[in-house]
Amino acid sequence: MSEQMLATFRKRQQQAAEEIIYHTQCPFCSMQCKKKVLEEKQGARVKYRTIGVDNPTTKGRLCVKGKNAYQHAVHPERITTPLIKVNGAFQEADWEEALSVIQKNLSHLQEKHGPNSVSLYGGGSLTNEEAYLLGKLARVGLGTKYVDYNGRFCMSSAASAGMKAFGIDRGFTNHIEQIPDAKCIILAGTNVSECQPTFVPYLEEARQNGCFLIVIDPRETDTAAMADLHLKIKPGQDKQLALLLETYILQNQLHDESFCRERTSSYDELRDMLNNVDMETAFEDTGLSLQDIQEAAYRFASAPTGMILTARGIEQQINGHETVRHFLHLLLLTGKIGKYACGYGAITGQANGQGGREHGQKADQLPGYRFIDNPEHRRYIADIWGVKEKDLPDKGVSAYEMMERMEEGEIKSLILIGSNPVVSNPNANLVHKAFSSVSFMVAAEMFMTESASYADVILPTSSYLEDEGTLTNVEGRVTLREASRPLPGECRHDWQIMAAIAEVMGQGTLFSYEKAEDIFNELRLASRGGKADYYGMTYDRIRRESGVFWPCPSENAKQETTLFSESFATADGRAHFLTESAAEEVSKEEIDETYPLYITTGRTMNHYLTGEQTQRSSRLAAREFESYVSIHPDTAAKYGIRSGELVVITSRRGSATLRCSVSKEIRQDTLFAPMHWGGKQNINRLIDSALDPVCRMPGFKRAAVSIRPAASSAGSG
Known part of the structure; x- marks a missing residue:
């Protein structure tokens, strides 16, 4: 081998030694595509590449979001130290100081106003372990009935329908x-x-x-x-x-x-x-x-x-x-x-929208898809948690109704983990009032979101590259997300944050975990015998089988490829038809002369939820850097609107300013706008607060609105 070839070989060896591979899965939609992120250090420069990994659900495929998801994890705007608000401005603090402030304020509020003065709000991207722990923290660590999560706005209609019709709700x-x-x-x-x-x-x-x-x-x-x-x-x-x-x-x-x-x-x-x-x-x-x-x-x-x-x-x-x-x-x-x-x-929207509603972060549920108003279910979970059944709180209210309780003054405090309600909730103007009304607020966050900015204490949390745990994908397959990237700065995992809060509130012995797997093993016991039975799963089995479907009552349980082949999961084994409408059925908002158009909302290829992560990806933001509203050409002509100009869309709740996109792909009586942007582009300002009487789902897909050019609006003001 020549000297030149040997030098090239040694250089490649050196470069290879500086390459780190993070085995993980995409943090965004419910397909949960497996992938590996390669971190390559070349002197002072660090480069990243993403490669899809073969798996039973997505076969190694990745979309544009999955390929670029690493960018928010390594973004310089990440919060990496606790922050405490002093005189309206955030100041860096250590964990001991931050937790002391939390303990002092929560204890004071609960002593003065009772345990239900505190609320918790989670997210559908939390791991199963963290979703489980959020419900436990609410009911045992803080003794409050007020807990729910943003998945209420994602899957609650399908979940309640599946339970009533089939007796089970699996993706x-x-x-x-x-x-x-x-x-x-x-x-x-x-x-x-x-x-x-x-x-x-x-x-x-x-x-x-x-x-x-x-x-x-x-x-x-x-x-x-x-x-x-x-x-x-x-x-x-x-x-x-x-x-x-x-x-x-x-x-x-x-x-x-x-x-x-x-x-x-x-x-x-x-x-x-x-x-x-x-x-x-x-x-x-x-x-x-x-x-x-x-x-x-x-x-x-x-x-x-x-x-x-x-x-x-x-x-x-x-x-x-x-x-x-x-x-x-x-x-x-x-x-x-x-x-x-x-x-x-x-088709679940969020990464763990399915698992997130199975293990207790929803107002009416306990782990294993048990129900908190069922005495037998309460006794079982109380025994697992080592508490008395009578000490478990009753059922709370849905996610949006919690905002109403805050605005009314009943809920005095909020612990927010993994969500951005200021952008994602309907009638977003009320959410601003709600967050301004609470006496004390804690947010566990990676970034300074619209919601986190209201907090009194912000606790820095881990990204998907750092946070190990299980998630349940679109088809009900429980997957294990490996996570080996070191935590940056003073960040902690969400489960560590919840355990720390429980400890300062005097319940540390019930939250003494060393790793995520310890929580999962407790979750297995808590779910045993429930509708969503995870008892037969272990981290090793999930790794070995590339994911395990529930129900899984034992470690040697055979995986059912088709549910309900012999009977349904209802008490009588039959599927149930719905034969009458709900007594409280809410009337949908109709168009009129003042608000002559419908608007419907949705997602785009390049962004996810409220955009706090995807909009910090330079490649994704470059593809779609602002929101827009789609309008039919005939409708645009009728209202004097040109493609590309800013327009103001107004409903009975509020208004949003968006870039106009003229398209024949939309109905003439309908507008469409994505839901990934906040501020003046927040389309959820327009959405009504009316809720489904059964599952408490808001009506994001239909509101009556008007539209006009922003320039004429400014001139008339």
């Missing part, structure tokens, strides 16, 4: 690998091409195998472009569409009579209810052609196999629970459930 009723063999698929209110891009190959393969794809969406999205039939529905009319589809199937005897008689309850009552549907009114409400509706019903009912996949488009409605229930009826009426390539999938 998919069958493994994702069955999708390519479904001969008809309904995508109801989901734009997977932008929101879950690594999911799309399953649909492409299904189409290659002869699947008829039906997409229900007010917009002509990239997902809709894949469809054989696109139902460009009027916002908020999805329940009416489902009723029409059900009725057509029954009237034309396309249903599976034996399945309905043998596997469901209230079938005759459903038939009676559908006979009373005002078909003419329901048809007019949808904004669709009768021919398209009939074709959709026929195609789905007559296909030998079929699946229905729902997402926020039909779920984020103030009748979201009932809407999802009626789409589930289509599966039950046609017998397309409990069989191979037949079933339901709720």
Whole structure:
């Protein structure tokens, strides 16, 4: 070997020795793509590369967000030391001082106003371990009933519908690998091409195998472009569409009579209810052609196999629970459930939206998908936690209702972990008032978010590259996110922060964990025998099997590829039809002369949730650096609006200023805006505070608004 070749070889050896590989998975959507991040040190420079890793769900695929997710983890704006607000300005502090301030204020408020004066608000991106611990901290560490999380705005409609209809709420009723063999698929209110891009190959393969794809969406999205039939529905009319589809199937005897008689309850009552549907009114409400509706019903009912996949488009409605229930009826009426390539999938939005609601950070739940108002469930969890059942608090209220309690003065304090409610909540102006009203607020955060800026104490928390733990992906597969990057500065993991708060509040003995795996082993016991049973899982088994599905009651339990093949998880083993509307059904906001247009909201390819992480990625921000509103050309002309100019959109709650994008892909009566930006671009300022009477979901997908050029607005002021 020549001297030159030897020198080159040694140089490569030296470079290789300076390369660090972090094995992890994407922190964003529920596909939870596995990947490795390579950190390469070349002198003073550090470069990063991301490579997809093969796994059962996404096969090594990554989208643009996953490829660039490392950028927020290494961003210079990360908070790496505790901050305490003094005279309106944040000052650096050490952990002892920060925790002392927390202990002093929380103790004072609870002594003066009672345990429920304190509240906790979590997020759907927390690991299972941290979601579990948040619920435990609320109920045992602080003794408060006020705990909920941002997943209330993501999956609560699908969750409550699945529980009522099937007796269980797991993302998919069958493994994702069955999708390519479904001969008809309904995508109801989901734009997977932008929101879950690594999911799309399953649909492409299904189409290659002869699947008829039906997409229900007010917009002509990239997902809709894949469809054989696109139902460009009027916002908020999805329940009416489902009723029409059900009725057509029954009237034309396309249903599976034996399945309905043998596997469901209230079938005759459903038939009676559908006979009373005002078909003419329901048809007019949808904004669709009768021919398209009939074709959709026929195609789905007559296909030998079929699946229905729902997402926020039909779920984020103030009748979201009932809407999802009626789409589930289509599966039950046609017998397309409990069989191979037949079933339901709720396409979760957040990284751990599924697991986050299974283990107790939701107001009405305890670990294992138990319920806090069930005496037997309370006793079981109290025994696991080593407390008395009578000392567990009662059920609290939903995420938005907690904001109302703050604004009214009932809740005096907030501990916020993993969420940004100022941007993500409906009626965002009220959230500003709520956060301004509390006496004391703590935020565990990586960045100075709109919500964190209200805090009195900010505790620096870890990123996904540093925080090990389990997450439950879109299909109900529990995965293990490895995390080996050292914590920067004085950052701590969320679970360490919660344990530290419990300790200063006098409950440290119940929160003495050395690592995330210790919490998971306690979670296993707490979930044992529950609907979401994780008892048979261990970190080693999850690693060995590349993820484990629940329910998993024992370490040698066989993994079910298809739920409900023999019976449903209800008390009587049958699926339950919904045969009457909720007594408290809330009326949806209608357009009028003052507010003549509908607006619907959603996500884009390049950003995630409130954008605090993705907007700190230079590559993602460069692709989409500001928000926008889509408007049909005819509508733009009617209101004197030109493409590219700033416009003001106003509802009865507030206004937002956005860049206008003229597009024929949107309905003429509808506007669309993404939900990733705060400040004046915060579209959630426009959303009503009305909630679904069953699951407490806000109506993000429909509000009545007006639109005008920003320039004329400024001139008239």
